[in-house]
Amino acid sequence: MTTHKDPKLINIATDAARHFVDTYYPALNHERQTLEAFYHSNASIAWNGNAISGGAAFSSFFATMPKSFYDPQSFDAQPLVSDGMGSCSVMLIVSGAVKYGESNEQRGFSESFVLKPEPGSQSKFKIAAQTFRIVTA
Secondary structure, three states: OOOOOOHHHHHHHHHHHHHHHHHHHHHHHHOHHHHHHHEEEEEEEEEOOEEEEOHHHHHHHHHOOOOEEEEEEEEEEEEEEEOOOOOEEEEEEEEEEEEEOOOOOOEEEEEEEEEEEOOOOOOOEEEEEEEEEEOOO
């Protein structure tokens, strides 16, 4: 049985996390119309206390948010259970700063994701679960 200590799965998790961070946050900042594609259709999302189900609902919800700029400053990834086909789900924790609207005030944020590989792919992942929080002072 493959475990989370498997170097191959650790590399998969790290590569998936890096690719995700490098594509997801630019989409949040500049290409909101593409957000649905990052999510499984039944993804479970908790966005600063708002429960949302699925990528389409999240995309609609986020379209109502003011213009924003997310600056992910650190992330950590951990492989979860192997899918038995050479890949695994990934736990991803991201922290950084965000600005909303025309304000220059930066707020901290923290979020966690469970990324699941798409069926038939060992390297393409979508969000299965997400929790986002603004850091309060």
